[in-house]
Amino acid sequence: MSTSKVTVRREAKIASIVATAWELAEADGVAGLSLHALARAVGLRQPSLYEYFDSKHALYDEMFADGNRQLQAHLAALTLPREPRRALKRYLGALASFALERPARYELMFLRHLPNFTPSDASYAIAGEVLGTFVERMTAAGVTKPDDVDCLVAMTAGLIDAQLANEPNTDRWIRHLDRLIDLLVDDAIRRSAQ
Amino acid sequence: MSTSKVTVRREAKIASIVATAWELAEADGVAGLSLHALARAVGLRQPSLYEYFDSKHALYDEMFADGNRQLQAHLAALTLPREPRRALKRYLGALASFALERPARYELMFLRHLPNFTPSDASYAIAGEVLGTFVERMTAAGVTKPDDVDCLVAMTAGLIDAQLANEPNTDRWIRHLDRLIDLLVDDAIRRSAQ
DNA sequence: GTCTATATTCTGATAGAC
DNA sequence: GTCTATCAGAATATAGAC
Numbered sequence A, B: 001m002s003t004s005k006v007t008v009r010r011e012a013k014i015a016s017i018v019a020t021a022w023e024l025a026e027a028d029g030v031a032g033l034s035l036h037a038l039a040r041a042v043g044l045r046q047p048s049l050y051e052y053f054d055s056k057h058a059l060y061d062e063m064f065a066d067g068n069r070q071l072q073a074h075l076a077a078l079t080l081p082r083e084p085r086r087a088l089k090r091y092l093g094a095l096a097s098f099a100l101e102r103p104a105r106y107e108l109m110f111l112r113h114l115p116n117f118t119p120s121d122a123s124y125a126i127a128g129e130v131l132g133t134f135v136e137r138m139t140a141a142g143v144t145k146p147d148d149v150d151c152l153v154a155m156t157a158g159l160i161d162a163q164l165a166n167e168p169n170t171d172r173w174i175r176h177l178d179r180l181i182d183l184l185v186d187d188a189i190r191r192s193a194q
Numbered sequence C: 001g002t003c004t005a006t007a008t009t010c011t012g013a014t015a016g017a018c
Numbered sequence D: 001g002t003c004t005a006t007c008a009g010a011a012t013a014t015a016g017a018c
Helices: A005-028 A035-041 A046-051 A056-076 A084-101 A103-110 A121-140 A146-166 A174-193 B005-028 B035-041 B046-051 B056-076 B084-101 B103-110 B121-140 B146-166 B174-193
Strands: none
Touching: A005 A035, A005 A056, A005 A103, A035 A046, A035 A056, A056 A084, A056 A103, A056 A121, A084 A103, A084 A121, A084 A146, A084 A174, A103 A146, A121 A146, A146 A174, A146 B146, A146 B174, A174 B146, A174 B174, B005 B035, B005 B056, B005 B103, B035 B046, B035 B056, B056 B084, B056 B103, B056 B121, B084 B103, B084 B121, B084 B146, B084 B174, B103 B146, B121 B146, B146 B174
Protein backbone atom coordinates (compact mmCIF):
# COMPACT_ATOMS: atom_id res chain seq x y z
CA MET A 1 0.00 0.00 0.00
CA SER A 2 2.48 2.63 -1.15
CA THR A 3 1.32 6.24 -1.07
CA SER A 4 4.12 7.87 -3.01
CA LYS A 5 3.17 10.61 -5.41
CA VAL A 6 3.38 8.44 -8.48
CA THR A 7 1.33 5.72 -6.87
CA VAL A 8 -1.40 8.12 -5.88
CA ARG A 9 -1.49 9.55 -9.36
CA ARG A 10 -1.53 6.13 -10.91
CA GLU A 11 -4.40 4.98 -8.73
CA ALA A 12 -6.34 8.11 -9.52
CA LYS A 13 -5.92 7.31 -13.19
CA ILE A 14 -7.05 3.74 -12.66
CA ALA A 15 -10.10 5.07 -10.85
CA SER A 16 -10.92 7.43 -13.70
CA ILE A 17 -10.58 4.61 -16.23
CA VAL A 18 -12.94 2.45 -14.20
CA ALA A 19 -15.41 5.31 -13.93
CA THR A 20 -15.34 5.78 -17.70
CA ALA A 21 -15.69 2.04 -18.18
CA TRP A 22 -18.91 2.17 -16.17
CA GLU A 23 -20.21 4.99 -18.34
CA LEU A 24 -19.61 2.97 -21.47
CA ALA A 25 -21.01 -0.18 -19.91
CA GLU A 26 -24.20 1.60 -18.87
CA ALA A 27 -24.61 2.73 -22.46
CA ASP A 28 -23.76 -0.47 -24.34
CA GLY A 29 -24.06 -3.22 -21.79
CA VAL A 30 -21.30 -4.86 -19.82
CA ALA A 31 -20.54 -7.40 -22.52
CA GLY A 32 -20.41 -4.64 -25.14
CA LEU A 33 -17.57 -2.85 -23.43
CA SER A 34 -14.58 -2.61 -25.76
CA LEU A 35 -11.06 -1.79 -24.70
CA HIS A 36 -10.57 0.24 -27.84
CA ALA A 37 -13.57 2.46 -27.11
CA LEU A 38 -12.59 2.73 -23.45
CA ALA A 39 -9.05 3.82 -24.30
CA ARG A 40 -10.26 6.49 -26.70
CA ALA A 41 -12.73 7.75 -24.12
CA VAL A 42 -9.93 8.37 -21.64
CA GLY A 43 -7.58 9.85 -24.25
CA LEU A 44 -5.37 6.81 -24.72
CA ARG A 45 -4.75 4.20 -27.37
CA GLN A 46 -5.96 0.72 -26.68
CA PRO A 47 -2.58 -0.91 -25.89
CA SER A 48 -1.85 1.74 -23.26
CA LEU A 49 -4.61 0.34 -21.06
CA TYR A 50 -2.38 -2.64 -20.43
CA GLU A 51 -0.20 -0.36 -18.39
CA TYR A 52 -3.06 -0.27 -15.86
CA PHE A 53 -4.79 -3.61 -16.28
CA ASP A 54 -3.21 -6.97 -17.04
CA SER A 55 -6.25 -8.12 -18.99
CA LYS A 56 -9.88 -7.35 -19.67
CA HIS A 57 -10.82 -9.69 -16.85
CA ALA A 58 -8.67 -7.65 -14.49
CA LEU A 59 -10.63 -4.58 -15.57
CA TYR A 60 -13.95 -6.36 -14.97
CA ASP A 61 -12.65 -7.36 -11.56
CA GLU A 62 -11.85 -3.75 -10.67
CA MET A 63 -15.30 -2.75 -11.89
CA PHE A 64 -16.88 -5.47 -9.76
CA ALA A 65 -15.08 -4.27 -6.66
CA ASP A 66 -15.81 -0.65 -7.49
CA GLY A 67 -19.50 -1.32 -8.08
CA ASN A 68 -19.79 -3.04 -4.73
CA ARG A 69 -18.09 -0.12 -3.01
CA GLN A 70 -20.56 2.20 -4.71
CA LEU A 71 -23.48 0.11 -3.52
CA GLN A 72 -21.98 0.08 -0.05
CA ALA A 73 -21.79 3.86 -0.09
CA HIS A 74 -25.32 4.10 -1.48
CA LEU A 75 -26.58 2.01 1.42
CA ALA A 76 -24.45 3.69 4.05
CA ALA A 77 -25.89 7.07 3.04
CA LEU A 78 -29.40 5.97 4.05
CA THR A 79 -30.94 7.21 7.25
CA LEU A 80 -32.78 4.12 8.33
CA PRO A 81 -35.99 4.21 10.34
CA ARG A 82 -35.67 2.81 13.84
CA GLU A 83 -38.41 0.27 13.25
CA PRO A 84 -36.62 -2.81 11.83
CA ARG A 85 -39.29 -3.73 9.30
CA ARG A 86 -39.37 -0.25 7.84
CA ALA A 87 -35.58 -0.17 7.85
CA LEU A 88 -35.50 -3.40 5.86
CA LYS A 89 -37.94 -2.00 3.32
CA ARG A 90 -35.85 1.10 2.91
CA TYR A 91 -32.73 -1.02 2.58
CA LEU A 92 -34.10 -3.36 -0.08
CA GLY A 93 -35.70 -0.41 -1.80
CA ALA A 94 -32.28 1.22 -2.02
CA LEU A 95 -30.91 -1.92 -3.63
CA ALA A 96 -33.70 -1.74 -6.17
CA SER A 97 -33.12 1.92 -6.95
CA PHE A 98 -29.40 1.27 -7.31
CA ALA A 99 -30.09 -1.53 -9.77
CA LEU A 100 -32.69 0.37 -11.78
CA GLU A 101 -30.56 3.49 -12.05
CA ARG A 102 -27.36 1.58 -12.83
CA PRO A 103 -28.44 -1.56 -14.65
CA ALA A 104 -24.94 -2.36 -15.91
CA ARG A 105 -23.62 -2.41 -12.36
CA TYR A 106 -26.44 -4.71 -11.36
CA GLU A 107 -25.74 -6.89 -14.37
CA LEU A 108 -22.06 -7.36 -13.56
CA MET A 109 -22.51 -7.65 -9.81
CA PHE A 110 -25.63 -9.78 -9.48
CA LEU A 111 -26.43 -11.42 -12.78
CA ARG A 112 -23.90 -13.73 -14.33
CA HIS A 113 -23.86 -12.76 -17.97
CA LEU A 114 -20.13 -12.88 -18.63
CA PRO A 115 -19.32 -16.53 -19.33
CA ASN A 116 -15.70 -16.56 -18.24
CA PHE A 117 -15.65 -13.92 -15.56
CA THR A 118 -15.40 -14.81 -11.89
CA PRO A 119 -14.46 -12.12 -9.40
CA SER A 120 -11.19 -12.50 -7.51
CA ASP A 121 -11.31 -13.46 -3.85
CA ALA A 122 -10.54 -9.89 -2.84
CA SER A 123 -13.40 -8.45 -4.89
CA TYR A 124 -15.77 -11.18 -3.85
CA ALA A 125 -15.02 -10.41 -0.22
CA ILE A 126 -16.37 -6.88 -0.67
CA ALA A 127 -19.56 -8.30 -2.19
CA GLY A 128 -19.83 -10.61 0.80
CA GLU A 129 -19.60 -7.69 3.19
CA VAL A 130 -22.44 -5.91 1.43
CA LEU A 131 -24.56 -9.04 1.45
CA GLY A 132 -23.87 -9.35 5.15
CA THR A 133 -25.48 -5.99 5.83
CA PHE A 134 -28.65 -7.19 4.10
CA VAL A 135 -28.75 -10.26 6.28
CA GLU A 136 -28.33 -8.03 9.33
CA ARG A 137 -31.34 -5.94 8.35
CA MET A 138 -33.39 -9.06 7.75
CA THR A 139 -32.38 -10.58 11.05
CA ALA A 140 -33.36 -7.39 12.85
CA ALA A 141 -36.76 -7.57 11.19
CA GLY A 142 -37.29 -11.11 12.39
CA VAL A 143 -36.18 -13.04 9.32
CA THR A 144 -33.63 -15.37 10.82
CA LYS A 145 -33.84 -18.66 8.96
CA PRO A 146 -31.55 -19.01 5.91
CA ASP A 147 -34.51 -20.33 3.92
CA ASP A 148 -36.50 -17.19 4.57
CA VAL A 149 -33.51 -15.01 3.72
CA ASP A 150 -33.18 -16.87 0.42
CA CYS A 151 -36.84 -16.30 -0.37
CA LEU A 152 -36.67 -12.60 0.40
CA VAL A 153 -33.55 -12.16 -1.72
CA ALA A 154 -34.97 -14.12 -4.65
CA MET A 155 -38.28 -12.28 -4.54
CA THR A 156 -36.58 -8.88 -4.52
CA ALA A 157 -34.33 -9.90 -7.39
CA GLY A 158 -37.35 -11.21 -9.27
CA LEU A 159 -39.05 -7.82 -9.12
CA ILE A 160 -35.86 -6.02 -10.13
CA ASP A 161 -35.19 -8.39 -13.03
CA ALA A 162 -38.74 -8.17 -14.33
CA GLN A 163 -38.56 -4.40 -14.13
CA LEU A 164 -35.23 -4.20 -15.94
CA ALA A 165 -36.08 -6.74 -18.61
CA ASN A 166 -39.51 -5.45 -19.52
CA GLU A 167 -40.37 -1.88 -18.63
CA PRO A 168 -37.29 -0.16 -17.21
CA ASN A 169 -38.97 3.24 -17.12
CA THR A 170 -42.11 2.36 -15.21
CA ASP A 171 -42.63 1.00 -11.70
CA ARG A 172 -44.96 -1.81 -12.74
CA TRP A 173 -43.15 -4.49 -10.78
CA ILE A 174 -41.00 -2.69 -8.27
CA ARG A 175 -43.95 -0.86 -6.74
CA HIS A 176 -45.00 -4.14 -5.15
CA LEU A 177 -41.76 -4.50 -3.23
CA ASP A 178 -42.97 -3.24 0.15
CA ARG A 179 -46.12 -5.28 -0.01
CA LEU A 180 -44.26 -8.50 -0.79
CA ILE A 181 -41.69 -7.77 1.89
CA ASP A 182 -44.51 -7.55 4.41
CA LEU A 183 -45.97 -10.78 3.13
CA LEU A 184 -42.71 -12.71 3.34
CA VAL A 185 -41.54 -11.22 6.63
CA ASP A 186 -44.88 -11.92 8.28
CA ASP A 187 -44.72 -15.47 7.05
CA ALA A 188 -41.12 -15.89 8.19
CA ILE A 189 -41.99 -14.65 11.68
CA ARG A 190 -45.05 -16.88 11.81
CA ARG A 191 -42.98 -19.91 10.86
CA SER A 192 -40.18 -19.08 13.27
CA ALA A 193 -42.66 -18.74 16.12
CA GLN A 194 -43.89 -22.27 15.69
CA MET B 1 -47.84 -23.09 -46.65
CA SER B 2 -46.68 -25.38 -49.44
CA THR B 3 -46.43 -29.09 -48.67
CA SER B 4 -44.56 -30.28 -51.73
CA LYS B 5 -41.92 -32.92 -51.21
CA VAL B 6 -39.01 -30.52 -51.40
CA THR B 7 -40.67 -28.15 -48.98
CA VAL B 8 -41.31 -30.89 -46.45
CA ARG B 9 -37.73 -32.04 -46.72
CA ARG B 10 -36.43 -28.52 -46.41
CA GLU B 11 -38.47 -27.83 -43.32
CA ALA B 12 -37.34 -31.08 -41.76
CA LYS B 13 -33.77 -29.96 -42.32
CA ILE B 14 -34.48 -26.57 -40.80
CA ALA B 15 -35.97 -28.33 -37.80
CA SER B 16 -32.91 -30.53 -37.40
CA ILE B 17 -30.63 -27.52 -37.61
CA VAL B 18 -32.63 -25.74 -34.93
CA ALA B 19 -32.52 -28.85 -32.74
CA THR B 20 -28.75 -29.01 -33.09
CA ALA B 21 -28.50 -25.30 -32.41
CA TRP B 22 -30.27 -25.89 -29.09
CA GLU B 23 -27.82 -28.65 -28.22
CA LEU B 24 -24.88 -26.35 -28.80
CA ALA B 25 -26.55 -23.46 -27.00
CA GLU B 26 -27.25 -25.61 -23.95
CA ALA B 27 -23.56 -26.51 -23.88
CA ASP B 28 -21.97 -23.11 -24.52
CA GLY B 29 -24.69 -20.59 -23.78
CA VAL B 30 -26.97 -18.83 -26.25
CA ALA B 31 -24.50 -16.05 -26.91
CA GLY B 32 -21.72 -18.57 -27.49
CA LEU B 33 -23.49 -20.23 -30.38
CA SER B 34 -21.34 -20.00 -33.50
CA LEU B 35 -22.62 -20.56 -37.02
CA HIS B 36 -19.38 -22.27 -37.90
CA ALA B 37 -19.74 -24.82 -35.11
CA LEU B 38 -23.43 -25.28 -35.87
CA ALA B 39 -22.75 -25.96 -39.53
CA ARG B 40 -20.10 -28.54 -38.75
CA ALA B 41 -22.41 -30.23 -36.26
CA VAL B 42 -25.04 -30.78 -38.94
CA GLY B 43 -22.51 -31.81 -41.59
CA LEU B 44 -22.39 -28.54 -43.50
CA ARG B 45 -19.98 -25.70 -44.02
CA GLN B 46 -20.82 -22.41 -42.43
CA PRO B 47 -21.94 -20.53 -45.56
CA SER B 48 -24.44 -23.28 -46.41
CA LEU B 49 -26.53 -22.32 -43.40
CA TYR B 50 -27.51 -19.18 -45.27
CA GLU B 51 -29.56 -21.41 -47.55
CA TYR B 52 -31.84 -21.97 -44.55
CA PHE B 53 -31.55 -18.79 -42.53
CA ASP B 54 -31.14 -15.26 -43.79
CA SER B 55 -29.07 -14.25 -40.80
CA LYS B 56 -28.08 -15.31 -37.33
CA HIS B 57 -30.99 -13.31 -35.98
CA ALA B 58 -33.35 -15.30 -38.16
CA LEU B 59 -31.91 -18.45 -36.59
CA TYR B 60 -32.42 -17.04 -33.08
CA ASP B 61 -35.96 -16.19 -34.06
CA GLU B 62 -36.65 -19.77 -35.15
CA MET B 63 -35.12 -20.99 -31.91
CA PHE B 64 -37.32 -18.61 -29.93
CA ALA B 65 -40.44 -19.89 -31.65
CA ASP B 66 -39.31 -23.49 -31.34
CA GLY B 67 -38.50 -23.12 -27.64
CA ASN B 68 -41.94 -21.72 -26.98
CA ARG B 69 -43.55 -24.60 -28.84
CA GLN B 70 -41.50 -27.01 -26.72
CA LEU B 71 -42.64 -25.30 -23.54
CA GLN B 72 -46.20 -25.42 -24.81
CA ALA B 73 -45.88 -29.17 -25.37
CA HIS B 74 -44.21 -29.62 -21.98
CA LEU B 75 -47.16 -27.91 -20.34
CA ALA B 76 -49.80 -29.63 -22.46
CA ALA B 77 -48.43 -33.01 -21.43
CA LEU B 78 -49.26 -32.34 -17.77
CA THR B 79 -52.23 -34.00 -16.17
CA LEU B 80 -53.42 -31.20 -13.94
CA PRO B 81 -55.17 -31.76 -10.63
CA ARG B 82 -58.79 -30.66 -10.60
CA GLU B 83 -58.23 -28.34 -7.67
CA PRO B 84 -57.17 -24.99 -9.24
CA ARG B 85 -54.54 -24.08 -6.67
CA ARG B 86 -52.82 -27.42 -7.01
CA ALA B 87 -53.09 -27.16 -10.78
CA LEU B 88 -51.38 -23.77 -10.66
CA LYS B 89 -48.57 -25.16 -8.54
CA ARG B 90 -48.08 -28.00 -10.94
CA TYR B 91 -48.11 -25.58 -13.85
CA LEU B 92 -45.56 -23.15 -12.44
CA GLY B 93 -43.50 -26.09 -11.23
CA ALA B 94 -43.40 -27.36 -14.81
CA LEU B 95 -42.15 -23.99 -15.98
CA ALA B 96 -39.40 -24.19 -13.38
CA SER B 97 -38.39 -27.71 -14.36
CA PHE B 98 -38.34 -26.68 -18.02
CA ALA B 99 -36.07 -23.76 -17.21
CA LEU B 100 -33.72 -25.72 -14.94
CA GLU B 101 -33.37 -28.60 -17.37
CA ARG B 102 -32.98 -26.36 -20.42
CA PRO B 103 -31.33 -23.18 -19.16
CA ALA B 104 -30.38 -21.97 -22.64
CA ARG B 105 -34.02 -22.09 -23.72
CA TYR B 106 -35.00 -20.15 -20.64
CA GLU B 107 -32.21 -17.67 -21.31
CA LEU B 108 -33.32 -16.93 -24.86
CA MET B 109 -37.04 -17.00 -24.13
CA PHE B 110 -37.29 -15.19 -20.82
CA LEU B 111 -34.08 -13.37 -20.09
CA ARG B 112 -32.88 -10.71 -22.46
CA HIS B 113 -29.17 -11.41 -22.80
CA LEU B 114 -28.81 -10.87 -26.54
CA PRO B 115 -28.40 -7.13 -27.03
CA ASN B 116 -29.75 -6.85 -30.55
CA PHE B 117 -32.23 -9.68 -30.68
CA THR B 118 -35.97 -9.04 -30.61
CA PRO B 119 -38.34 -11.82 -31.65
CA SER B 120 -40.47 -11.29 -34.73
CA ASP B 121 -44.18 -10.65 -34.29
CA ALA B 122 -44.97 -14.20 -35.37
CA SER B 123 -42.63 -15.73 -32.81
CA TYR B 124 -43.70 -13.34 -30.11
CA ALA B 125 -47.31 -14.33 -30.71
CA ILE B 126 -46.49 -17.92 -29.73
CA ALA B 127 -44.89 -16.71 -26.53
CA GLY B 128 -48.03 -14.68 -25.85
CA GLU B 129 -50.19 -17.79 -26.23
CA VAL B 130 -48.09 -19.66 -23.69
CA LEU B 131 -48.22 -16.77 -21.27
CA GLY B 132 -51.98 -16.74 -21.70
CA THR B 133 -52.27 -20.28 -20.39
CA PHE B 134 -50.42 -19.23 -17.24
CA VAL B 135 -52.84 -16.39 -16.70
CA GLU B 136 -55.72 -18.85 -17.15
CA ARG B 137 -54.36 -21.11 -14.42
CA MET B 138 -53.87 -18.14 -12.12
CA THR B 139 -57.35 -16.84 -12.77
CA ALA B 140 -58.81 -20.25 -12.00
CA ALA B 141 -56.91 -20.23 -8.71
CA GLY B 142 -58.37 -16.87 -7.76
CA VAL B 143 -55.55 -14.60 -8.88
CA THR B 144 -57.41 -12.19 -11.10
CA LYS B 145 -55.82 -8.78 -10.73
CA PRO B 146 -52.99 -7.97 -13.17
CA ASP B 147 -50.92 -6.72 -10.24
CA ASP B 148 -51.15 -10.06 -8.50
CA VAL B 149 -50.34 -11.90 -11.72
CA ASP B 150 -47.23 -9.75 -12.09
CA CYS B 151 -46.14 -10.55 -8.56
CA LEU B 152 -46.61 -14.26 -9.01
CA VAL B 153 -44.70 -14.25 -12.28
CA ALA B 154 -41.84 -12.16 -10.89
CA MET B 155 -41.57 -14.28 -7.75
CA THR B 156 -41.42 -17.50 -9.75
CA ALA B 157 -38.81 -16.03 -12.09
CA GLY B 158 -36.83 -14.84 -9.07
CA LEU B 159 -36.58 -18.35 -7.69
CA ILE B 160 -35.66 -19.78 -11.09
CA ASP B 161 -33.01 -17.12 -11.71
CA ALA B 162 -31.45 -17.53 -8.29
CA GLN B 163 -31.35 -21.28 -8.80
CA LEU B 164 -29.79 -21.03 -12.25
CA ALA B 165 -27.28 -18.35 -11.34
CA ASN B 166 -26.01 -19.85 -8.11
CA GLU B 167 -26.54 -23.53 -7.54
CA PRO B 168 -28.04 -25.12 -10.66
CA ASN B 169 -27.73 -28.61 -9.28
CA THR B 170 -29.46 -28.19 -5.98
CA ASP B 171 -33.04 -27.20 -5.11
CA ARG B 172 -32.05 -24.52 -2.60
CA TRP B 173 -34.37 -21.87 -4.04
CA ILE B 174 -36.86 -23.70 -6.17
CA ARG B 175 -38.01 -25.90 -3.31
CA HIS B 176 -39.80 -22.88 -1.87
CA LEU B 177 -41.97 -22.41 -4.95
CA ASP B 178 -45.14 -24.08 -3.64
CA ARG B 179 -44.92 -22.31 -0.32
CA LEU B 180 -44.54 -18.89 -1.92
CA ILE B 181 -47.34 -19.63 -4.37
CA ASP B 182 -49.62 -20.33 -1.42
CA LEU B 183 -48.51 -17.13 0.24
CA LEU B 184 -49.12 -14.95 -2.80
CA VAL B 185 -52.34 -16.61 -3.90
CA ASP B 186 -53.81 -16.36 -0.41
CA ASP B 187 -52.89 -12.71 -0.32
CA ALA B 188 -54.33 -12.08 -3.78
CA ILE B 189 -57.62 -13.70 -2.82
CA ARG B 190 -57.72 -11.77 0.44
CA ARG B 191 -57.17 -8.48 -1.40
CA SER B 192 -59.71 -9.30 -4.11
CA ALA B 193 -62.33 -10.10 -1.49
CA GLN B 194 -62.12 -6.66 0.01
C1' DG C 1 -27.68 -26.83 -52.35
C1' DT C 2 -23.17 -27.09 -51.16
C1' DC C 3 -18.83 -25.83 -51.64
C1' DT C 4 -14.17 -22.87 -51.52
C1' DA C 5 -12.47 -18.60 -50.96
C1' DT C 6 -12.76 -14.24 -49.29
C1' DA C 7 -14.45 -9.77 -47.52
C1' DT C 8 -15.12 -7.24 -43.55
C1' DT C 9 -15.01 -6.13 -39.05
C1' DC C 10 -14.31 -6.85 -34.58
C1' DT C 11 -11.89 -8.58 -30.49
C1' DG C 12 -8.01 -8.88 -26.85
C1' DA C 13 -3.16 -9.01 -26.51
C1' DT C 14 1.98 -8.32 -27.63
C1' DA C 15 6.59 -6.24 -29.50
C1' DG C 16 9.40 -2.75 -29.54
C1' DA C 17 10.54 2.30 -30.67
C1' DC C 18 10.59 6.62 -28.28
C1' DG D 1 3.99 5.59 -20.06
C1' DT D 2 2.42 6.12 -24.50
C1' DC D 3 2.73 5.23 -28.94
C1' DT D 4 2.62 2.64 -33.81
C1' DA D 5 2.34 -1.54 -35.80
C1' DT D 6 1.00 -5.96 -35.69
C1' DC D 7 -0.49 -10.54 -34.23
C1' DA D 8 -3.75 -14.06 -33.87
C1' DG D 9 -8.13 -15.23 -33.71
C1' DA D 10 -12.92 -14.94 -33.76
C1' DA D 11 -17.27 -13.67 -35.82
C1' DT D 12 -21.07 -12.90 -39.63
C1' DA D 13 -21.85 -12.46 -44.24
C1' DT D 14 -21.12 -12.59 -49.44
C1' DA D 15 -19.37 -14.02 -54.31
C1' DG D 16 -19.24 -17.21 -57.43
C1' DA D 17 -17.81 -22.01 -59.12
C1' DC D 18 -19.90 -26.51 -59.48
